[in-house]
Amino acid sequence: xxxSILLALDDTPGAQAARDLALALARRHGARLTALxxxxxxxxxxDAEPVPVGGSAFATRRNAALARAVxxxxxxxxxxxxxxxxxxxxxxxxxxxxxxxxxxxxxxAHDLLVIGxxxxxxxxxxxxxxxxxIEDLVRDGARPLLVVPPGPAPVDGPxxxxxxxxxxxxxxxxxxxxxxxGQGRGVTVQGFGEDPAPIAAYLVLHGCDAQxxxxxxxxxxxxxxxxxxxxxxxxxxxxxxxxxxxxxxFGSAASALLRAAPCPVFIHG
Numbered sequence: 001x002x003x004s005i006l007l008a009l010d011d012t013p014g015a016q017a018a019r020d021l022a023l024a025l026a027r028r029h030g031a032r033l034t035a036l037x038x039x040x041x042x043x044x045x046x047d048a049e050p051v052p053v054g055g056s057a058f059a060t061r062r063n064a065a066l067a068r069a070v071x072x073x074x075x076x077x078x079x080x081x082x083x084x085x086x087x088x089x090x091x092x093x094x095x096x097x098x099x100x101x102x103x104x105x106x107x108x109a110h111d112l113l114v115i116g117x118x119x120x121x122x123x124x125x126x127x128x129x130x131x132x133x134i135e136d137l138v139r140d141g142a143r144p145l146l147v148v149p150p151g152p153a154p155v156d157g158p159x160x161x162x163x164x165x166x167x168x169x170x171x172x173x174x175x176x177x178x179x180x181x182g183q184g185r186g187v188t189v190q191g192f193g194e195d196p197a198p199i200a201a202y203l204v205l206h207g208c209d210a211q212x213x214x215x216x217x218x219x220x221x222x223x224x225x226x227x228x229x230x231x232x233x234x235x236x237x238x239x240x241x242x243x244x245x246x247x248x249x250f251g252s253a254a255s256a257l258l259r260a261a262p263c264p265v266f267i268h269g
Contacts, residue, residue: 002029002179006110006143007090008103009035011077013150014116014129019081021148021264022114023088024155029180033090034110035081037074038102038121100136107143111179114146117258130259138239138254144175144268146234153264157233158186159208160226162219163196168238172268173199176236181266183207188230190215190223224260232263239269 007022008015019035026033078092095102099121107113119131137145159182163169173189176182187203187210189196196212203210215222227235239254258265 002031002111002181004032004034004110004112006103006107006113007033007035007081008099008113008115008119008121009037009074009077009081010116010119010121011073011080012116012118012120014118014148015077016080016116017150017153018114018116018119018146018148018264019084021146021153021155023085023090025112025114025181026090027088028155031111033088034106035078035090035092036102036106037078037092037094038099039071039074039094039096040098040102040121099133100140103133103137104141107137107141110143112146113137113141113143114148117147117149128259130255134258138267138269144172144179144266146264146266147258147261148264149261154233156185158188158230159234159236160223160230160232161187161189161199161203161236162223162238163189163191163194163199164219164238165193166238168269169194170199170238172236172238172266173203175268176266177203177206177208180207181234182210185209185233187211188213188226188232190219190226192216192219192222220254220257220260223257224262228262234264234266235261236266239267 005022005026007019022033025031093106095106103113115131115134117131118129121133134147161173182203184207187208189200189210190213192215196214200210200212223235237257
């Protein structure tokens with residue numbers, strides 16, 4: 001069962017949707033929620049930047065101003081989270097590490113990491129609307145991610161799951177089931193080159209109203225359209241370690257799928 005959730009706090013639209021979904025999931029499952037504030041001191045202080053002769057004073061003032069701005073943004077986002085929580089109690093953690101290091105370290109003590117698809121986590125920009133840190137979390141993290149796009153993200157609703165050759169999609173769906181995220185929900189299990197019936201039967205044992213569907217074609221093209229047609233509140237996919245999604249992420253298959261998904265994506269390798 002879902003007992004602990006780590007939320008990456010940020011001010012982007014996707015991060016705000018992630019915040020609201022994390023709060024709803026914590027309430028629904030009685031889970032402990034931790035909101036992580038990433039201050040990213042290595043980026044703020046720009047320790048590795050070469051400074052020209054005579055430029056150290058300017059660099060010091062600039063870095064101090066940037067650090068103040070990051071602190072002010074963190075305080076604002078945290079206050080917004082407390083207002084959105086409406087009295088629901090959550091823990092706050094602060095990390096001065098870089099985003100990847102901070103999230104990987106904190107994520108190890110939680111069941112699920114919830115992050116906005118466009119989260120910048122103190123950085124200046126998020127290219128193409130997909131946070132670069134997500135690649136590191138998929139590749140190196142021990143916990144599943146729930147990647148949330150901008151816009152409303154209901155805690156209820158049907159789920160679309162993909163089963164592909166290899167173990168990654170099975171692992172992702174097993175975790176999805178064991179965390180109780182599918183209990184009482186309709187789950188459509190689409191098999192791409194893999195029989196989806198055993199996974200659907202497994203999900204039924206865990207309280208899901210699951211049905212198996214054999215799909216043909218390119219999953220990256222089919223799944224977003226199928227999620228829209230189903231009105232899916234969540235998409236569940238796996239990330240293969242070799243030659244699969246995690247090696248193609250961010251430039252190819254899973255990158256396109258995460259960007260195109262109309263709903264939160266539960267992903268694990």
